[in-house]
Amino acid sequence: MYSRGYKSAVTIPPLLWVTFFLLVPYAILFCYSFWSVSSLQTIVHNWNLQNYAQLFRNPLYLTVLLRSIRIAGAVTLLALLLGYPLAYYLSFHAAKRKDLLYQLVIIPLWASYLVRGYAWKTILGSDGVLNGFLQYLHITHRPVEFFLYSPFAVILTLTHIYTPFTFLPIYASLEHVPRNLVEASHDLGASPFSTFLHVILPLSLPGILAGATFAFVLTLGDFLAPLLVGGPSGIMISNIVVSLFGAAYNWPLGAAISFCMLLLVVTLLFATERLEKRFTIS
Amino acid sequence: MSAALTSAPFERTPSDALLSIRKVEKQFAKRPVLRSISLEVASGEFLTILGESGSGKTTLLRLIAGFEQLDGGEIWMGGERLDEIPAYRRQVNTVFQSYAIFPHLSVFENVAYGLRAKGAPRNEIPSRVTQALAMVKMSEFERSAPSRLSGGQQQRVALARALVNRPRVLLLDEPLSALDANLRRQMQIELKSLQREVGITFIFVTHDQEEAMALSDRIALLRAGGLEQVAEPREIYGRPKTAYAAQFIGQTNLLRAEVREGSASAGPIAWPAAGPSGPATFSLRPESIRLASNSQPPAASGATAHFQGQIKNQTFGGAMDLLEIDCGNSCLIRARVPSPGSLSGQQKFEFNTGDAVRVLESGGT
Numbered sequence: 001m002y003s004r005g006y007k008s009a010v011t012i013p014p015l016l017w018v019t020f021f022l023l024v025p026y027a028i029l030f031c032y033s034f035w036s037v038s039s040l041q042t043i044v045h046n047w048n049l050q051n052y053a054q055l056f057r058n059p060l061y062l063t064v065l066l067r068s069i070r071i072a073g074a075v076t077l078l079a080l081l082l083g084y085p086l087a088y089y090l091s092f093h094a095a096k097r098k099d100l101l102y103q104l105v106i107i108p109l110w111a112s113y114l115v116r117g118y119a120w121k122t123i124l125g126s127d128g129v130l131n132g133f134l135q136y137l138h139i140t141h142r143p144v145e146f147f148l149y150s151p152f153a154v155i156l157t158l159t160h161i162y163t164p165f166t167f168l169p170i171y172a173s174l175e176h177v178p179r180n181l182v183e184a185s186h187d188l189g190a191s192p193f194s195t196f197l198h199v200i201l202p203l204s205l206p207g208i209l210a211g212a213t214f215a216f217v218l219t220l221g222d223f224l225a226p227l228l229v230g231g232p233s234g235i236m237i238s239n240i241v242v243s244l245f246g247a248a249y250n251w252p253l254g255a256a257i258s259f260c261m262l263l264l265v266v267t268l269l270f271a272t273e274r275l276e277k278r279f280t281i282s
Numbered sequence: 283m284s285a286a287l288t289s290a291p292f293e294r295t296p297s298d299a300l301l302s303i304r305k306v307e308k309q310f311a312k313r314p315v316l317r318s319i320s321l322e323v324a325s326g327e328f329l330t331i332l333g334e335s336g337s338g339k340t341t342l343l344r345l346i347a348g349f350e351q352l353d354g355g356e357i358w359m360g361g362e363r364l365d366e367i368p369a370y371r372r373q374v375n376t377v378f379q380s381y382a383i384f385p386h387l388s389v390f391e392n393v394a395y396g397l398r399a400k401g402a403p404r405n406e407i408p409s410r411v412t413q414a415l416a417m418v419k420m421s422e423f424e425r426s427a428p429s430r431l432s433g434g435q436q437q438r439v440a441l442a443r444a445l446v447n448r449p450r451v452l453l454l455d456e457p458l459s460a461l462d463a464n465l466r467r468q469m470q471i472e473l474k475s476l477q478r479e480v481g482i483t484f485i486f487v488t489h490d491q492e493e494a495m496a497l498s499d500r501i502a503l504l505r506a507g508g509l510e511q512v513a514e515p516r517e518i519y520g521r522p523k524t525a526y527a528a529q530f531i532g533q534t535n536l537l538r539a540e541v542r543e544g545s546a547s548a549g550p551i552a553w554p555a556a557g558p559s560g561p562a563t564f565s566l567r568p569e570s571i572r573l574a575s576n577s578q579p580p581a582a583s584g585a586t587a588h589f590q591g592q593i594k595n596q597t598f599g600g601a602m603d604l605l606e607i608d609c610g611n612s613c614l615i616r617a618r619v620p621s622p623g624s625l626s627g628q629q630k631f632e633f634n635t636g637d638a639v640r641v642l643e644s645g646g647t
Binding site for chain 2: 192203
């Protein structure tokens, strides 16, 4: 068996890490969410539930939260619609091009998130590539404004950024579908489409769930894309948190929102993990 | 003698060829895997494709199933070009070596899969599935998840899943190779009786020559992508065409002999033999050799040949012992004789000359 020294050498560092960089900050955040800001702009430690009450009383927060959920849902759906066919093609039909295509999908992940955000700003702006192109083709005669600074722009940008994250787990699960099951299905008289529906799709459900969770959770917490391309109508919940911790100087309310978001995401992760386990067959 | 005189339980006439494989070619990465394979399989026949790994036997099966495309030749089934139809439209089912049971479906749904795919009437499905599961003695597992079944049980489900579709040909790709020896023998017997019961043509792939002999109406021996011999088990054993066939199916002594004027001689052993003169190879099964009594003088008959040699090794085998006999001139003969007690020194042996079968020395066709 392992010696005590070895055991403590492997367990203590991660435990310390989790304690000081996760548990303690969460605890501090949790405490802040019960405090309040005085009229003198100082944080006073009078424990109360005002912040949580305000979340439900002020329609702004709920509206933005619902918008964030809608945007996250749309990004998830689009990322699945783009990522799944791509992963399916790569895994089952790409043959020799498989490695090359896989790298092509991965390469954008190496570029900075910010660069990709700015790229969309350049494409969608009133002097942008898209408007220039449309005017060149005489489809439009003046710059179209609504491309940029809208929920649409946020969805587009985030779909572009998070599709590879959705693609990867789906691809991994498709690669794990035993090929002889596909052959067995054909052998038993099922057409390629029926085989996809009854064998490949059910067996890749864990990957779909993992990919959807990635896209949804990452989008829900995103604040850069709305900042770059969202405009006032594209503001998401994280932007509110950022401003509460910044200019608005209301850390307690920001902490309360953060904590609610944390709860939401953790619940979601638990749920999808349990579902994934149910669909994963040894 | 052991030549094919006993009739197989199954009679063939050329007209009932169900499956016709004609000059089939297959390459992988320009390396030939199958070379001009022609084979007719009769309706209701149990045909075994026997060969060592890499001989192309699984590839041939996959071509019939439709998982691979031909590079040459044709496959016909009942007057219809089979190789131009996609796998899912062929009236052929496969039992895979790894069973390929759908892990996300119950045993019942696995067996029902083919019926549903082919659009069998809904009210017919439960009774047909139940019947198929009963046939392989798996009725009690109808609602089980496949992950809870043993290898042997999954094997049975795979068999039921294929047979429930009443295919015209059932392909079996080394279905018993993953089972332990006892279960394997039991499954062999069951498989054979099942085949007789349902009357479906079985094409069975194996590398196990004993299994092939026990089960088959005919054996097609495949070697490096070419057919070495296609014959009934008794014939292929008793009258092997080539040295390879003689060695692959059972044990044998290969005698490199010189034939001259109706007589063959291999070292100190000589016996009358017909056929053209010149160098020739003969196969002599160890069990064809008998101990000759020492006192009795060799009978001057053309039907038996005699030789003597030094006992080099004797392996006790219960009913039959295996002897290694050194006949001089680096001629080593193996004989399997009813356990004679401990033997040593010079001994006399005899064999029926008809048992020395002239075979072709095949250096890879």
